[in-house]
Every structure is written in C-alpha cells, then in structure tokens.
Amino acid sequence: MQPQDTTTLRGVVHELNAELVPSRFEKAQQAESGGVQLAFRTLKQRLWLTLNWQADCPRFHAIEPPPRLGEGSTLAQQLQHGLKGLALIRLEQLPWERVVHLGFAPRPDAPEQRQLVLELMGRHSNLFLLDERQQVISSGRQVREHQSRLRPISTGDSYSAPPPLQGAEPQLQESLERWRQRLLLLPESIGRALMGSYRGISPALRDQLLQTAGLERHTPAADLSAAQWQQLFGSWQQWLSQLDRQELQFTRSGSGYRCWGEASPSQANTPLALNLSLAHYYGQGLRQAQCQQQRQRLEQQLQQLVQREQRELQRQEQLLARSGDEHLLQRQADLLLCRSDVGSSGHQQLELHDPESNQTLVVRLDPQQSLVSQAQKLYQRARKLRRSVAAIEPRLRRHQQRLELLEASQVQLQLADPGDADVLEALADDLEPFLQTKTSQRKNNRREQGTPSPLLLQSPSGLPLVVGRNHRQNDWISFRQARRGDLWFHAQEQPGSHVVLKGSEGEISDADLQTAADLAAHFSRSRGNKKVPVVMVPTEQLQRIPGMGPGLVRHGNGSVLWGEPDRAMGLLPTLQP
DSSP states (O other), rough: OOOHHHHHHHHHHHOOOOEEEEEEEEEHHHHHHTTTEEEEOOSEEEEEEEOOOOOOOEEEEEEOOOOOOOSSOOOHHHHHHHHHTTTTEEEOOOTTTEEEEEEEESTTTSSSOEEEEEEOOGGOEEEEEOOOBBBEEEESSOTTTTOOOOOBBBBTTTOOOOOOOSBBBOTTTTHHHHHHHHHTTOOOHHHHHHHHHHOOOOOOEEEEEHHHHOTTSSSGGGGGGGGHHHHHHHHHHHHHHHHHOOOOOOOOTTEEESSSSSSGGGTTOOHHHHHHHHHHHHHHHHHHHHHHHHHHHHHHHHHHHHHHHHHHHHHHHHHHHHHGGHHHHHHHHHHTTTSSTOOOOOOOEEEEEEEETTTTEEEEOOTTOOOHHHHHHHHHHHHHHHHHHHHEEEEEEEEHHHHHHHHHHHHHHHHSSSTTHHHHHHHHHHHHHOOOHHHHHHHHHOOOOOOOEEEEEETSSSEEEEEEEHHHHHHIIIISSTTOOOOEEEEEHHHHHHHHEEGGGSSSOOOHHHHHHHHHHHTTTTTTTSSSSEEEEEGOOOEEEEEEEETTTTOOOOOOEOOOOHHHHHHHHOOOO
C-alpha cells in the first residue's frame, strides 16, 4: 500500500477542519495494536477518525463508523479518561511534515488542556497524549534509549518534536532557474535530486511528478534538456498550485493513488471525499494483506497437519504389519501342545514341523519353563495381537480419512480467490478440529455459523451448478440443499470439491453432464492432467461417514465420466448466472 505523505495529509486535515472543528470528543477504542479510533460529535453528525502508527501503513483520516468494541485496551482507556469532557478545537499539520496536532479544551475559547500528536514517519511513527505542560501522559509505544539514541521518549517525559527533514520548503513563487539550480547542486539522478533537495517529496509524489513530465527517475539531472526541465517544472507548479488552493482529490493510480492532477467533478463538493476514499483504499489494502497472511498461515498449518497425519498413518501401518505375527504365534503354541513331551523343560530351541504348511517352524524357548507354560504364553501374545488389530484398523481408517480431508483442504486453498476472506475463514474453521487446542475449540464453538456461500454457476441448459469451496460448503450442497434428481460429481479417488448439478429443476442434457464433470476435474488435485475420471452419483445415494467432519462421504456404485480441467477453465467466465 502507498504510504500517506505530506500532500495527502494536507488534504485530509483541510477537509477535517471544515467538518470536525470544533467538536466534542465521545469515545476512544483500539481495534489493532498500532492504531486507535476516535469518535467526535459535531452539531450535524458523528465522525470517526483513525490514528494509526503501524510501521508498514501509518495513516490519519476519517472512517466509516467501525464495529463497537468492548472494554478496550489500556491506551484506549487512557485516551477515554484523558479526553473525557473536552472538545477538539485545533487540528493542524506541521508545515511539510507528517505530524498532526489535535488540541483539546473544555470549550472553543478556553486554553488547551490536552493535545494528541500523531507522527506518521514509517517505523518511527507514534502517538502521544500530552498535558497542558507538554508532558507525555501516554503513548502508542514507548521509545527507550536502546531503541533511539536521538529521541527516546516515554510516559512522563517532556515532548519534543521530531527533528525537521532536510531540504528546502517547496515554494510556488520560486523561479524555474532557481529551482533548476537547486536540483543540479549535486551530480545525482533527477529522482534523488527531487527527494534530497526539497521537503515533503515522497517516493510516490516523486514518481507522479516525473511520470507527468514523461521522465524516468534514474535519468541524470544534468542530462535533462531545456524542454524536459520546462515540462517537469510545469508538473511541479501544477502540484504546488493545487496544494495551495486545496484542490486535492483522490484518484487511483495503479496499485496506489494520487491526490493532485486531474480533478473529478463528482468529488468537488462532496464533504470528506478524500478522507473516505483513503479509508476505502487502506481498508481494501489491509483486507488483502490480512487475507494473504491468513492464506500463508493456512498453507503452513495444512502442511504441518498433513505431515503429522502421514507420520501417524505410517506408524499405524507398521503396528498393523507387526500384528500379523498373531497367526504364527497361534500355530507355534498349537504345535508345542501336540508334542509327547509337552510337560518337559530345558529346551532352548525347537524345530517344529507344521503339516498344514509343510514347513518347519523354529521356536525359541526358555529352558527354565515347561513347554505347556510357554505354549500358554504364546497363546496370550496371540490374543493380545488380535486385540491390537481390532484397535489399529479403526485408527488406520480414521487417519486415512483425516488425511483425505486435509489434502482436500489443500486443493480448496489453492483454488480459492486470494481476496476471498469468507472462503479462507471457512477453511480455517475446517482446520479447527485438527488443531486440538482448547482455545481453538472454544473459539470454534463461539463462532456463529452463517449460511454457506458456495460457487453458483449455470449449465449450458440453464440448470444451477453448485461447487463447494470448503468442507462445510461441500456438506451443505450434497446433503442440506440436494433434492431427488440432483447429481453429485467428484474426481475419482482424488481430493477436490463437490459439484452438484440441480437436475431436480429441469431436464439434464449431455452437455450439462460434461460441464459438471469438467468442473469437478478442475476443482480437484488432478486439475493439471489433460483428462480426469469423475464419479457421478445421484445425491440420494450419498452417505456421511460417522465420526468424521463435514465433506467426507461414501456412496454406492456410480458412473464414471471423463472431465477435462482445461475445458472448465474456458467455461468458467461464461457460466456465471
């Protein structure tokens, strides 16, 4: 996301001064560790501000009313106590700095009693609540001496402003020649010269100025022609002129935005247009970043869980293999009891001929015990192994089923839209039973389960085609929403999504069947293959597997169709309802 620079901050403060000053402070809450939300009441409306000092995205602007939080953090409580009963009477930005001051007093004509200072300076960003003597009452984060030698500041310290940025202040009255000479003082590229010679020039603003002039930032400043200097100076003057007249408006530019240049008539007379546009931009960017973080976390969790289940499955298979000795022990005991000297002892090893298999079995014995007692012990070991088999086989099936569910989750995560928070949250819910922590179990129990939202498409004949994108959606479309006449499709013996063709709503054509098979092939782990076998079963033949989570089914014999994942890729844009 593009950081908020001095130009953007100038426009934000200008809009807020017109709508917010003066206003009564009402509420403070902290929705995230690096930011607070403040509510103010004017004569016309209630406005919310976000003051955020996170290193990756510090920002200040109005926001839509946020969800109400509970008791809140310590910082929110300190702000609530410190600003209670006070009015916001001053809102200003330090010239060419990313520092905002909010002054509070009992009434507009009274001296200030409290002050909020928000510093938007990358990893040095912070928030301070000051008293009338400019002492720090509380802060967003404490800055110790080992963190900053130049400016350590903590609760109880006297506030000192951050050191000013290097460079001259941009002036609209500055001549072309004086401006050009300043940029040519050092033999640098034009991009470095702009940022090093003047204050308030962010990387985004630098690129916008150069782009408007048709220049590259790596071009040496000394290599610019007279026409290029004139073009760049025109961009510079346009920016300063709009800044001076407060004609700043939000415009998307690639993955970022700009606040100057072409004006939008729709924003001209809209209160807080820049503020709310920034709120939408950063809100969208933060949601995408959160989705990406959640996606990475899910990938790691799934990988760890799959590896754990594979190890446990291998261990159970090894136990089952060792349990196969039960028949051998049983036969050895039988042969020992068939000997004429069954009551004797002193034998260390015997070779016993087995007439059933026509093989010789070698039995190691304890010379201190009789053959009878040792045969009894062999019987006991055989019975123990039989009990082990009875216990191991269900565990083996359970781990196989759990592994199948996890591998299906991996496929669903790969196919999920990167920005689809609902699907990612649903996949996270699917993993809760596997994580086996009391906290996650309580969280899962507390979370309200809404109506699933599977992917809804249309077949060539216009029949609904429903695709589950997680286990809960799979279970929903296959059992809760399925009707007699509906057909269920799934990649044969492969993790993947359930696909239901709603044959209950109309006549099914061959093209419908093929489309459903192609979709099931595409939404499976085998989507990289040219053709994939797909099972087709009437939904009334589906059965849940007892004791397992949603999405895992068993069924009777079905028909097998061949689906082509590539063909589904071509059909997906045209199948939207």
